[in-house]
Amino acid sequence: MTKPLNFGVFYAPFHPVGQDPTLALEYDLERVAELDRLGFDEAWVGEHHSGGYEIIASPEIFIAAAAERTKHIKLGTGVVSLPYHHPWLVADRIVQLDHMTRGRVIFGAGPGALPTDAFIMGIDPVDQRRMMEESLEAILALWQSDEPVNRETDWFKLRDARLQVRPYSHPHPEVAVAAMISPSGPRLAGRHGVSLVSLSMSVFEGFAAIGKAWSVVEEQAKAVGRPAPDRDTWRVLGTMHIAETRDKAREECVHGLQDFANYFGGGAGFVPLAAEVDGPPKTGRDFVEQYVEGAKGGVVIGTPEDAIEYIKKLLEQSGGFGTFLMLGHDWADSAATMNCYRLMAREVIPHFKGRLTAPKASHEWATGKRNEIFGRAGQAIVNAIQDHVAETAK
Numbered sequence: 001m002t003k004p005l006n007f008g009v010f011y012a013p014f015h016p017v018g019q020d021p022t023l024a025l026e027y028d029l030e031r032v033a034e035l036d037r038l039g040f041d042e043a044w045v046g047e048h049h050s051g052g053y054e055i056i057a058s059p060e061i062f063i064a065a066a067a068e069r070t071k072h073i074k075l076g077t078g079v080v081s082l083p084y085h086h087p088w089l090v091a092d093r094i095v096q097l098d099h100m101t102r103g104r105v106i107f108g109a110g111p112g113a114l115p116t117d118a119f120i121m122g123i124d125p126v127d128q129r130r131m132m133e134e135s136l137e138a139i140l141a142l143w144q145s146d147e148p149v150n151r152e153t154d155w156f157k158l159r160d161a162r163l164q165v166r167p168y169s170h171p172h173p174e175v176a177v178a179a180m181i182s183p184s185g186p187r188l189a190g191r192h193g194v195s196l197v198s199l200s201m202s203v204f205e206g207f208a209a210i211g212k213a214w215s216v217v218e219e220q221a222k223a224v225g226r227p228a229p230d231r232d233t234w235r236v237l238g239t240m241h242i243a244e245t246r247d248k249a250r251e252e253c254v255h256g257l258q259d260f261a262n263y264f265g266g267g268a269g270f271v272p273l274a275a276e277v278d279g280p281p282k283t284g285r286d287f288v289e290q291y292v293e294g295a296k297g298g299v300v301i302g303t304p305e306d307a308i309e310y311i312k313k314l315l316e317q318s319g320g321f322g323t324f325l326m327l328g329h330d331w332a333d334s335a336a337t338m339n340c341y342r343l344m345a346r347e348v349i350p351h352f353k354g355r356l357t358a359p360k361a362s363h364e365w366a367t368g369k370r371n372e373i374f375g376r377a378g379q380a381i382v383n384a385i386q387d388h389v390a391e392t393a394k
Contacts, residue, residue, distance in 0.1 A: 003232065005311075005352035007344070008042030009035055010078050010199070010237055011328035012054040016259040021055055027334060028056070029066055034338055036070035038345035042235075042323060044078030044108060044197075050116040053263050060093050067101045074104045078197070079178045081112035083123055083131035087138040087151075088161050095143075098168040108197060109136055110178035110185075129184045131155060136177070140192060143172035176235065179213060186213050190220025195233035197325070210236065210318045232322035236314055239327045240300035242307050242340050242348075249301050250292070252332035254284035257291060260329055301331075304347035311352065324352075 011031070015024040032043045045062045048054035056062050059077040066075055080090060097105045111128035112118055118125050134153050141149045148160040167173060176195035179185025189196040198213055214234060221228040243249035281287035292301050300310045311324055332340065350356050 002354060004354050005315075006041040006323040007349050007352075008040055008044060008074075008076075008235070008323055008325045009328045009341075010044040010046075010197075010325040011056075012046045012048065012078075013056060014053055014260060014263070014329050015055055016256060016263075016330060017052050024055060025062075028062070029069060031328065031337070031341075032066045032073070032075075033069040034341060036073040038341055039349065040073055040341075040345070042074045042076055042106070042325070044076035044106075044325065046078045047081050047084075048114055048117065049084075050120060051114060051263075054114070060097055063097060063105060064100055067104065074106055075101060076106035076176065077108045079108035079110035079176075081117070082109050082135035082139075083112055083128050083155075084117070084121060085135075086156050087135040088142065088156075088158060090135070091139045091142040092163055092165075094139075094173060095163060095165055095167050098173045099165070103169045103173070105173050106176060106195075107173045108176045108178060109139075113180070129182070133184075133188060136175075136188065136192065140172075140175070143167060174233075176233070183216050186216035187220045189229060190217040190222075191224050191226075193221065193226050193229055195229060195235065197235045197237070199237045210314065214319060214321075230322075231320050234318075234321035235323040235325050236318060236321045237325045237327055238300070238310060238314060239295075239298070239329075240302075240307055240310065240340075241329075241331050241337075242300065242302060242304055242343050243336065244303070244343070246302040246306065249303065250288045251285065252336040253288045253301055255333050255336070256330045258284060258287050260331060261287075261291060304343050307344065307348045308351055311348070 009031070011028060013024075013028050015021075028045075032045075035043050043066070045056055045059040045066075046054060047057065047059050049057055059080065063075040063077065077094075080094075082090065094105065094107050109132065111132040112123075115125060118128060123131075131153075134151075135156070138149065138151050138156075138158060141151075142158075142161060142163055145162075148162050149158050150160065151158040174195060175192075176197045177185045177188045177192075179189075179196055179198050180200045185198075186196060188194070196213065196217060198210065214231065217234075218228040241249055241253055243252055281290055288301065292299060297310075297313075300306050314324070315321070326344070330337070
């Protein structure tokens with residue numbers, strides 16, 4: 001029996017400039033609550049501080065609010081940018097959130113994706129991955145050690161550091177590191193035995209490279225003498241919007257896809273989450289069609305059947321992973337976006353959860369037995385009627 005695939009949504013989140021921030025944050029909370037009702041396994045929320053488009057500054061605060069509106073869904077920091085924070089404070093905040101969510105938090109960590117954030121804080125982007133690794137090692141030591149932790153780098157110190165509260169989860173919350181283009185994420189996952197979140201599969205280069213990521217994890221684990229993490233801990237991001245028909249899905253994306261693509265061509269710089277569009281489009285619909293063409297198979301704007309085929313290809317090319325994450329976006333308006341999630345829950349997720357096989361087998365068995373069984377059942381009814389008539393005629 002094939003192990004079920006998990007599903008989640010990864011929110012930066014993206015909100016085009018001009019939306020009221022208060023209402024935008026409320027909308028994000030509503031989306032996570034809807035995912036919980038629909039049975040999605042995970043929702044991830046990012047950390048960004050500039051650009052005016054990705055407006056959540058603290059995923060921890062957001063998750064605390066979302067946890068009060070949800071019952072089952074796991075909530076991930078997607079991600080905490082470790083070079084921006086002292087590791088002792090990060091470790092302490094996540095432990096608090098672990099208790100407040102009763103173990104539903106996933107600690108996602110990264111170096112920080114927006115160059116503008118690093119610029120404002122005076123952090124050299126060249127140092128960010130090194131700083132992330134130093135911070136992650138310290139956080140894991142604080143969670144795993146009963147002894148005081150001492151560390152000193154060029155940007156933080158720990159002196160006899162320990163946590164005054166131990167994690168709710170044993171031995172600590174799940175840890176996941178982000179990977180976009182460079183091999184630093186897979187290297188960290190292998191060396192520290194933590195989960196991997198691959199975030200660049202929506203562009204052709206990332207999609208094509210998906211088969212290489214896990215081999216880096218395994219190589220690094222072997223280099224430090226530890227077993228590689230289970231593939232089930234690997235999360236892979238995909239970009240899609242689905243509707244009842246392909247034409248409807250593409251018309252719905254006229255709403256916001258061009259704003260999204262313009263942002264990634266400007267404020268977000270190199271972040272590889274948008275496809276290229278060749279030539280000036282005549283209409284919004286032309287832009288959507290060109291965007292899909294430019295993605296070269298890395299983006300789905302279509303039907304649930306298209307989504308199923310896309311995920312199957314990702315699984316085949318990667319060799320297997322545990323969770324498929326949809327990129328959360330505002331390509332369509334709120335009603336169409338919620339409908340996309342409902343279609344995923346009704347038609348796509350059950351396909352990969354193995355929930356359709358047993359009902360189908362039972363239906364086919366019952367249909368095949370119809371003549372053998374239902375004939376006798378009908379005869380039983382006829383006999384009962386005849387017996388009643390005979391009895392009342394006396």
